[in-house]
Amino acid sequence: MTETARSDAVSVPSAVVPGIGIFLSAVVLATLFVPVNRGVDDPAIWASVGFATVATLAFLVGATAVANSRTSGWIGAASSTVVVLLVGYALNQGITAPVSVPLVSTPAPLLFATFCVAGLATGIGAAYAVGVDITGLVVRSAYTALLSAVGAVGLVSAQFATLFLLLPIVLAAGMPSMPQFMVLSQIGMAVGTGVVAGGYLLVRQFDLSYIDLEIPSKRDVLWTVGGIIVLFGALFVISTVFYTTGVESSDHGTAQQAEENPEILLVLIPASLLVIGPFEELLYRNVIQKSLYETFSRYGAVVVGSVIFAAVHVLAYATAGVGEVIASLGVVFGLSIVLGIIYERTENLVVPALIHGAYNAILFANLYLSVA
Structure with missing residues (x-):
């Protein structure tokens, strides 16, 4: 291959990127509280709540202190990755937190949405850690x-x-x-x-x-x-x-x-x-x-x-x-x-x-x- 590897550390990111991470992690937390409120007492769910909280705080720190972008980005990415694994495990064990969706007869597994959003948060954390700006x-x-x-x-x-x-x-x-x-x-x-x-x-x-x-x-x-x-x-x-x-x-x-x-x-x-x-x-x-x-x-x-x-x-x-x-x-x-x-x-x-x-x-x- 003649292409050279492109470095991801292109610039110091603004608060927009960790702001997206905050939003995604907050969505993850909100969806995780649905099975919690329904009385689902599963260690994987509770651990997911903890790691999603850590990810949210890491992105929040990154948004308010650009100098900590690399560390907070990796913490956000790592915590979100753990959430992906834990939620995936919960889904595998039959915990889906089904919710009704308008115009759809079959309830949708809310935790699957949690799994996907946590995956996006992982990507945002990694991007922020290596210095990718919003562009x-x-x-x-x-x-x-x-x-x-x-x-x-x-x-x-x-x-x-x-x-x-x-x-x-x-x-x-x-x-x-x-x-x-x-x-x-x-x-x-x-x-x-x-x-x-x-x-x-x-x-x-x-x-x-x-x-x-x-x-x-x-x-x-x-x-x-x-x-x-x-x-x-x-x-x-x-x-x-x-x-x-x-x-x-x-x-x-x-x-x-x-x-x-x-x-x-x-x-x-x-x-x-x-x-x-x-x-x-x-x-x-x-x-x-x-x-x-x-x-x-x-x-x-x-x-x-x-x-x-x-x-x-x-x-x-x-x-x-x-x-x-x-x-x-x-x-x-x-x-x-x-x-x-x-x-x-x-x-x-x-x-x-x-x-x-x-x-x-x-x-x-x-x-x-x-x-x-």
Whole structure:
């Protein structure tokens, strides 16, 4: 990559940024008092109230004493992160604080809104800590929204491409079998994702040199082997934490399909290496993460890119309640951080593509052995 990492410490922030943090933390506190007032006596909720209070006070100090911006920003970010984890845990344990919403028949989980707002407060705290002013915050927010849209369009385009390939086959020969449909869906994913990535490069007037494809060096091979080991190590640690704390996660939609049609896994195992790994990494690492380097620091881009990567997987894991989905997306986020760091270190798309593909292939092979 020829782009230089952009420092986030661009200027001394005004009181506007911590003011936004105060507002967000106050909203978090207000929503947390709803389950408290309803008599929910859960340690995670009460601890969340405490950390949300700390975050609010930290932002308040930052707004009144600019000299303390860095320290108060990190305290606000750290406290809000703890709130995200605690509220996510509460949601996973079935505490949702449902509230009625006009024109909606099903009550909405208020704590999910708390989870999202606390996540925004985390971002505001981190931005304030590294010196981002309100102009920088607006630019970064707009760029994040734009690249989130690119990621979402990549997902939708893959589905449309699959439908485009499927329709003439259905009209000519009827509905294909599940393995045949899975082959079509993988081709559709490659076409749809590739079109979106290519379209983005065309709009930005980047040539093919923007794509970081290089023959792996010995160093890249070591990164690849180490990355696979780290990914499975991270999965083991996260699974152990989930088991110890009683956190339940949702299954990927493919896992449920595989229980009825194990043969689709025989398609997904090679597709992981040939399609899923390469094309997801092309879009979410080489396009989205690399583009984020223009407005974020490199490691800031890794984090933001991983949030986008996790968010676009929400439909794939929407097989259970909101708390279980959050847990699964947390795993995706953690694994994406690993892939993002490896891409940033190697500057070679081949490395995270191989790691991602091998990781998925091993998981699918293990699933096949368990259900076949």
